[in-house]
Amino acid sequence: xxxxxxxxxxxxxxxxxxxxxxxxxxxxxxxxxxxxxxxxxxxxxxxxxxxxxxxxxxxxxxxxxxxxxxxxxxxxxxxxxxxxxxxxxxxxxxxxxxxxxxxxxxxxxxxxxxxxxxxxxxxxxxxxxxxxxxxxxxxxxxxxxxxxxxxxxxxxxxxxxxxxxxxxxxxxxxxxxxxxxxxxxxxxxxxxxxxxxxxxxxxxxxxxxxxxxxxxxxxxxxxxxxxxxxxxxxxxxxxxxxxxxxxxxxxxxxxxxxxxxxxxxxxxxxxxxxxxxxxxxx
Amino acid sequence: xxxxxxxxxxxxxxxxxxxxxxxxxxxxxxxxxxxxxxxxxxxxxxxxxxxxxxxxxxxxxxxxxxxxxxxxxxxxxxxxxxxxxxxxxxxxxxxxxxxxxxxxxxxxxxxxxxxxxxxxxxxxxxxxxxxxxxxxxxxxxxxxxxxxxxxxxxxxxxxxxxxxxxxxxxxxxxxxxxxxxxxxxxxxxxxxxxxxxxxxxxxxxxxxxxxxxxxxxxxxxxxxxxxxxxxxxxxxxxxxxxxxxxxxxxxxxxxxxxxxxxxxxxxxxxxxxxxxxxxxxxxxxxxxxx
Numbered sequence: 001x002x003x004x005x006x007x008x009x010x011x012x013x014x015x016x017x018x019x020x021x022x023x024x025x026x027x028x029x030x031x032x033x034x035x036x037x038x039x040x041x042x043x044x045x046x047x048x049x050x051x052x053x054x055x056x057x058x059x060x061x062x063x064x065x066x067x068x069x070x071x072x073x074x075x076x077x078x079x080x081x082x083x084x085x086x087x088x089x090x091x092x093x094x095x096x097x098x099x100x101x102x103x104x105x106x107x108x109x110x111x112x113x114x115x116x117x118x119x120x121x122x123x124x125x126x127x128x129x130x131x132x133x134x135x136x137x138x139x140x141x142x143x144x145x146x147x148x149x150x151x152x153x154x155x156x157x158x159x160x161x162x163x164x165x166x167x168x169x170x171x172x173x174x175x176x177x178x179x180x181x182x183x184x185x186x187x188x189x190x191x192x193x194x195x196x197x198x199x200x201x202x203x204x205x206x207x208x209x210x211x212x213x214x215x216x217x218x219x220x221x222x223x224x225x226x227x228x229x230x231x232x233x234x235x236x237x238x239x240x241x242x243x244x245x246x247x248x249x250x251x252x253x254x255x256x257x258x259x260x261x262x263x264x265x266x267x268x269x270x271x272x273x274x275x276x277x278x279x280x281x282x
Numbered sequence: 283x284x285x286x287x288x289x290x291x292x293x294x295x296x297x298x299x300x301x302x303x304x305x306x307x308x309x310x311x312x313x314x315x316x317x318x319x320x321x322x323x324x325x326x327x328x329x330x331x332x333x334x335x336x337x338x339x340x341x342x343x344x345x346x347x348x349x350x351x352x353x354x355x356x357x358x359x360x361x362x363x364x365x366x367x368x369x370x371x372x373x374x375x376x377x378x379x380x381x382x383x384x385x386x387x388x389x390x391x392x393x394x395x396x397x398x399x400x401x402x403x404x405x406x407x408x409x410x411x412x413x414x415x416x417x418x419x420x421x422x423x424x425x426x427x428x429x430x431x432x433x434x435x436x437x438x439x440x441x442x443x444x445x446x447x448x449x450x451x452x453x454x455x456x457x458x459x460x461x462x463x464x465x466x467x468x469x470x471x472x473x474x475x476x477x478x479x480x481x482x483x484x485x486x487x488x489x490x491x492x493x494x495x496x497x498x499x500x501x502x503x504x505x506x507x508x509x510x511x512x513x514x515x516x517x518x519x520x521x522x523x524x525x526x527x528x529x530x531x532x533x534x535x536x537x538x539x540x541x542x543x544x545x546x547x548x549x550x551x552x553x554x555x556x557x558x559x560x561x562x563x564x565x566x567x568x569x570x571x572x
Contacts, residue, residue: 015463016473018380024372025388028365032440033395036406039416043409082315089312093305101313103556107320110548110555112502113400114522115541118529119323122330129326130318154319186300215399218504218522222529235401239509242405247414254402261397 040258043251055252060228061237065257067145068234072213075152076160080206083160084198090161091168105161108154113218120151121222143225148233151219156209163205167198200275207268214261327545331538342528342536343543350516351524351540358432358507358520359500362439366496367489370447374485375477378455379463389452393445400505404438407510430512435520438506443496450492451485454566458484487565491558498551502544 044052055061089095090102108116124131124142131142141147171194179189217235225231234257241250300308332339342348373392377385395403409415411428421428428434462484466476504522511518513527521540528537558566 013380013460014467015379015460015476016467017375017477018382021372021376022380022382024369025376025392028369028372029388029391029444032437033444034391036410036437036441037394037398039410040402040406042416082312085308086312086316089309093309095309095313097313101316103552104316104320106552106555107324107548110498110502110551111324112504112522112525112541112544112548114504114525115327115502115544115548116323118525118537118541119326119330121529122326122534123322129322154323157319211397215397215402217399217401217508222526235399235505238401238405242408242509245414247409247412250405251409254399254405257399258402265397 040251040254043247044255047248047252051248052252055249056256060232061234061253061256063229064232064234064237064253065260067148067232068214068257069260071145071148071233072152072156072210072216075149075156075213076206076210078149078153079156079160079209080202083157083205083209084164084202086157087161087164087168091165106158108156109158113155113216114222116154116219117151117222120147120154120219124150124223142223143227143231145224145231147223147225148220148231151223152209152213152216155216155219156213159208159212160202160205163201163208164198167201168194171197200272203268203272203275207265210268211261211265214257324545324549327538327541330534331542333538334535338535339539339542342533342539345536347516347519348524348536348540351519351521352543354432354435354519355501355521358435358439359497361436362443362500363493363497365440366443366447367493369444370451370492371485371489373448374451374455375481377452378458379460392448392452395441395444398441400442400503401509403441404506404509406441407434407437429510430514430518432518434510435507435518438510439500439503442503442506443499446496446499447489447492450488450495450566454485454488455481484565487558487562491555491562491566494551494554494558498547501547 047055086105090098090105121128121142123129124134124147126132126135126140126142128142131140134141141150175197176189176193179193180186184192215235217233217239220233221236224233224236226236234253238250238253238257241247241253299305373388376382377389408429410417411421411434412418413422413429415429428437462480463476466480467473471479501520502522503520504526507520508523508526511520511523513519513523515527519527521544525537525541525544528534528540
C-alpha cells in the first residue's frame with residue numbers, strides 16, 4: 001500500500017482512539033526501552049574511542065565473549081539436531097506420554113533461570129547426580145566451559161522444537177509418498193525432500209536459540225564455575241564490572257555484545273532470505 | 283494439535299513410514315534426551331527441596347526474608363502485568379486498527395527486548411539512574427531512589443516483559459480486522475463502549491494467554507533484576523534473588539524450597555498454557571508468541 005493511501009485510510013477510519021493509543025505505546029516504549037538503551041550507547045561512547053577499544057579488546061573481555069558466543073553456537077547446533085528429532089517424533093509418531101512431553105518442551109521458557117541454574121549445578125557438579133558418575137569416567141562437566149554448553153542446551157531447546165514443529169505438521173506427506181514411489185529410499189527422501197522443506201524453520205530456530213544463549217545469565221552462572229578466562233561468560237563480566245562501579249567498562253562490553261548479536265541475527269536473516277529464494281518461495 | 287487430523291484416514295501403502303525398529307529407536311533417543319535435559323532438572327529441584335523432610339521445607343518457606351521476597355515478587359509481577367495490559371491493548375489497537383507509516387518498525391522496536399540479554403536489560407537502568415549514572419546526581423539531590431529499590435526492579439521487569447502481551451494482541455487483533463468495531467460504531471456506540479463490548483470479548487482469551495506468559499517471566503526474572511536490586515534482604519530481594527543468596531550461603535534446602543515454589547509456578551503456567559492452546563486455539567492466535 002502506498003504511503004498516501006495509508007494516510008488517507010487512517011483519516012477516513014471511523015474507529016477512534018488512534019492518537020491516544022499510539023501516544024501511550026510510543027511513550028511507554030520510549031521511557032522503558034528506547035531511552036534506557038540510548039543511555040547505554042551514550043555511556044559506552046562517553047569513554048572515548050581509545051578506551052572503548054582497550055576495554056573491548058582486553059583479553060578477559062575477549063575470552064568472555066568467545067565463551068558466550070562459542071558455547072551458544074555449539075548449544076544451538078546440538079539443539080538443531082535434537083530439536084529436529086524431538087519435533088519429528090512429536091509430530092509423526094504416537095506413543096504413550098506424548099502429550100506430557102509436548103507440553104514439557106516449553107519448560108525452559110517457563111522455569112525461572114535461577115531455578116534451572118541451581119538444579120543444573122546439583123546435577124552436573126563433580127559430586128552431583130550425573131556429574132558424580134561422569135567424574136568416575138574422568139569427564140568433568142560442572143564448573144567447566146562444557147557446563148555452559150549444557151545449560152544453554154536446556155535454555156535453547158524450545159526455540160528449535162517450537163519453530164520446526166508446525167512446519168513438519170503442515171508438510172504434506174504426499175510429497176514424501178511421491179518421492180518414495182519414484183524410487184527414493186526413505187533416507188534419501190528425508191535428506192532430499194523433508195530436510196530442505198524444514199530447513200528455513202530449522203535455521204530460524206537455531207538463530208533464536210543462539211541469540212537466547214548469547215545473553216543467558218541465570219542458568220549458567222551457578223554451574224559454570226565462573227573462572228576468568230576459562231568459564232566466565234560475557235554477561236557475568238558485565239555484572240562484575242558493575243559491582244566494581246566501572247560503569248564505562250560494563251557499558252562497553254554490553255554494547256559490543258549487543259552489536260555482535262544484532263550483526264549475527266542480520267546475517268542469519270539474510271541467509272534465510274537467500275535460502276527461501278533458492279527453494280522457490282519468497 | 284491432534285494426531286487424528288494429520289493422519290490419512292486409510293493407511294494402505296506404508297511407503298513412507300520408517301521401519302518399526304527405526305521408529306522405536308528415534309522415539310527412544312528423543313525421550314531419553316528430553317528426560318535428561320528437561321525432566322532431570324525439575325526432579326532435582328523437588329528432591330533437593332525435600333531432602334531434609336517436609337518440616338525443614340516448611341521452615342525454609344516461613345522464614346521472614348523469604349516471605350518478604352514472595353510478597354515483593356507478587357507486587358512486582360502485579361505492577362508489570364497491569365502496565366503491560368494497558369500498553370499492550372493500546373499498542374494492539376493502534377497497530378491492528380489503523381494504517382500508518384513505520385508500523386513495521388514500531389513492531390520491531392516493541393520486540394527488541396526479546397533480543398537483549400537480561401543483564402543488559404538491568405544495566406541500562408543502572409547507567410541511567412544509578413549513583414554514577416546520567417541522572418544519578420539529580421536523583422540523589424532530590425532524594426529519589428530508583429536503583430536498589432522497588433522502582434528499578436519494576437522498570438527492569440517491565441523492560442524484559444514488554445513484548446509478551448503486545449505481540450500476542452497485535453497478531454490476534456490484526457487477524458480479527460476492524461469490521462465488527464466499524465459495525466458497532468456506525469450503529470452509534472461510543473468508542474469506549476465499542477472497545478468494552480465488542481473488542482474486549484473478542485480478545486479476552488488472547489489477552490489472558492499473554493498475561494499468563496508475561497506473569498511467568500515477571501515472577502521468574504533473574505538477570506535484569508539482579509543487576510538493579512542491590513539484593514537487600516527482606517527489602518529488595520525477589521524470589522529468584524532469594525534463591526541465589528540462599529544457594530551461595532550453602533543453605534541448599536532453603537534455596538531449593540524457594541526454587542520449588544517457582545518451579546510449581548512454571549508447571550501451573552505450562553498446564554494453563556497447554557489448556558489455552560487446546561481449548562481456545564482460534565481465540566488466541568496460536569503461534570504468535572514463541
